Amino acid sequence: MAKCNVKVSFDVVLISIVGRSEVCKDGTLNLATLPATVAELKEQIEKHFQIPTYDQKITFGSVVLEDVDTLAFHRLVNGDTFVVTYSCPVDIEHINTLLDQLQKTADFLKSESNELLKDRPRPDFLRRISEAVKVIDLEHCIKQVFYTSTEETVANCTFFIHAGGMKLLNEIYTILLSQSWNKICHFDFLLCEKAILSIMVSLSAHIPMGQRCHIFEGSVENIARSFLRIPVRPNVSIVAPKNSHLSVAHRNEQLGVLLFVMSKALKVLSNLAEINQFQVQLASMPGIVNQFEGFLLSPSLSQHPRSDVVCCIENLSYYSSTHCYMVQPRLVHALIKANDMQFVQMHYANVDPELCKTCEQEMSSCLCFRFFTSLVISQMALVNKVVLDLPEAVSLVARVLNDIDHERLSKYVNTTHRFHWEDLLPYMKLVYTVKKSQWSSFHLNCLEIVILGLQLALGGESERTVLVKQGLLDYLICLPWYLPHQSRAQLRAQSVVDIVGSHIQLQPPTLTTIVKSKLAIMHYGLEKVLNSDCHMLIEEILM
Numbered sequence: 001m002a003k004c005n006v007k008v009s010f011d012v013v014l015i016s017i018v019g020r021s022e023v024c025k026d027g028t029l030n031l032a033t034l035p036a037t038v039a040e041l042k043e044q045i046e047k048h049f050q051i052p053t054y055d056q057k058i059t060f061g062s063v064v065l066e067d068v069d070t071l072a073f074h075r076l077v078n079g080d081t082f083v084v085t086y087s088c089p090v091d092i093e094h095i096n097t098l099l100d101q102l103q104k105t106a107d108f109l110k111s112e113s114n115e116l117l118k119d120r121p122r123p124d125f126l127r128r129i130s131e132a133v134k135v136i137d138l139e140h141c142i143k144q145v146f147y148t149s150t151e152e153t154v155a156n157c158t159f160f161i162h163a164g165g166m167k168l169l170n171e172i173y174t175i176l177l178s179q180s181w182n183k184i185c186h187f188d189f190l191l192c193e194k195a196i197l198s199i200m201v202s203l204s205a206h207i208p209m210g211q212r213c214h215i216f217e218g219s220v221e222n223i224a225r226s227f228l229r230i231p232v233r234p235n236v237s238i239v240a241p242k243n244s245h246l247s248v249a250h251r252n253e254q255l256g257v258l259l260f261v262m263s264k265a266l267k268v269l270s271n272l273a274e275i276n277q278f279q280v281q282l283a284s285m286p287g288i289v290n291q292f293e294g295f296l297l298s299p300s301l302s303q304h305p306r307s308d309v310v311c312c313i314e315n316l317s318y319y320s321s322t323h324c325y326m327v328q329p330r331l332v333h334a335l336i337k338a339n340d341m342q343f344v345q346m347h348y349a350n351v352d353p354e355l356c357k358t359c360e361q362e363m364s365s366c367l368c369f370r371f372f373t374s375l376v377i378s379q380m381a382l383v384n385k386v387v388l389d390l391p392e393a394v395s396l397v398a399r400v401l402n403d404i405d406h407e408r409l410s411k412y413v414n415t416t417h418r419f420h421w422e423d424l425l426p427y428m429k430l431v432y433t434v435k436k437s438q439w440s441s442f443h444l445n446c447l448e449i450v451i452l453g454l455q456l457a458l459g460g461e462s463e464r465t466v467l468v469k470q471g472l473l474d475y476l477i478c479l480p481w482y483l484p485h486q487s488r489a490q491l492r493a494q495s496v497v498d499i500v501g502s503h504i505q506l507q508p509p510t511l512t513t514i515v516k517s518k519l520a521i522m523h524y525g526l527e528k529v530l531n532s533d534c535h536m537l538i539e540e541i542l543m
Contacts, residue, residue, distance in 0.1 A: 090159045425470055
């Protein structure tokens with residue numbers, strides 16, 4: 001009999017003579033009465049073992065039971081055993097507490113819609129807001145539910161969605177966004193918006209991409225509005241606007257929370273930018289590129305928001321539908337300048353031994369930022385060489401390649417868990433850009449940066465699974481054959497193949513794949529050959 005804390009399965013024993021329902025220490029469930037159906041049994045299991053009904057598969061002997069099955073049909077006797085298979089238990093208690101608090105907040109906001117429109121609401125309104133919008137309770141539940149181990153967080157996110165949590169979030173969020181952030185009576189609302197975006201950060205990071213598209217449909221515009229709450233200008237400090245009803249200290253406090261809200265919204269957008277259905281909507285929003293530029297160069301923001309901007313631009317820059325929005329000279333110059341700012345910061349940390357000791361994490365973060373900035377510029381250059389044939393870009397990519405500490409960069413990427421690749425096709429399309437008569441040194445440097453990005457990604461098991469599922473493994477094996485002999489790009493590409501080969505049993509590519517990979521690098525690019533018949537491609541060349 002397996003224990004309850006074993007992740008693969010546990011046993012449920014039905015003993016009808018027990019006077020009350022109870023959970024035994026060995027992981028069994030003793031029930032006072034026999035449930036009528038399998039669905040009712042699942043509800044009991046959810047209640048006692050914190051395992052959602054939708055995640056349970058119950059077998060009796062060799063038979064998998066359906067929810068509508070009647071248990072009496074199986075002629076059960078005391079001691080008969082059901083085996084329940086599940087993926088991961090869920091913190092149902094804290095999620096239900098969170099849902100109750102969100103429901104109370106939604107009810108309050110809807111009931112007070114007229115009062116919310118007033119510049120000077122009733123005197124007791126501040127107290128009633130604090131009583132209804134219990135931000136401290138919200139933040140406690142969010143920490144318990146959405147900031148645990150990855151497996152538990154995924155399970156909690158899924159249960160939250162199944163329980164109608166996203167619908168509640170959107171109801172509250174829409175009302176909050178209709179309010180001016182700098183009114184004294186709305187400070188609790190700003191904190192509530194921060195809490196809601198904290199939940200959305202977790203949902204957008206942990207829900208699978210296919211489900212993420214459905215869950216966030218209709219929410220992207222609201223999230224972008226949070227990101228655009230106030231314009232952030234390059235090289236200009238962000239200051240709180242004057243308000244006769246607020247003290248300077250109160251204005252600065254609210255501004256600090258607002259910047260945190262905007263940064264959270266940016267993090268959600270960077271997670272959603274991977275999804276094709278949202279990309280054009282996001283990239284074409286008025287003011288979004290200006291805000292990206294401001295976040296990159298504002299002296300008032302920390303490192304993490306800048307990194308999220310780069311991540312968002314990266315996701316939007318290598319898709320043909322959104323590339324035109326991202327390849328703008330001012331945004332390219334902002335990326336280059338932000339990269340130089342991080343280079344200076346790393347230099348000072350290196351020359352000051354004490355600073356270097358205390359800022360190892362910050363150093364690694366700066367290194368990572370510089371790499372991903374150069375990755376974005378390399379992507380843009382490989383897709384649109386004319387627009388990005390800038391001396392500053394050429395110099396930056398070469399400098400990052402010379403400065404890069406791959407071991408430190410890889411360690412940071414693997415330990416922070418802030419990076420996850422669910423689609424490797426854009427990277428592979430870039431490394432299979434059509435070969436010209438002669439590759440320039442800049443072109444090869446850009447290729448090497450992208451290949452290094454692949455190397456970082458394929459250090460993870462889930463990303464190697466993505467590579468195989470997308471049918472890209474053979475094309476990766478072929479890649480070193482087409483790069484200049486003994487060039488750094490070729491050696492880097494071969495090291496990526498070796499990394500994958502140390503985890504996956506590699507087989508020689510098929511003849512068809514070899515031909516298609518050659519056609520990709522010489523004539524068509526990877527996207528067309530993946531979606532075309534090999535013979536038709538050859539005939540097209542011969543015609």
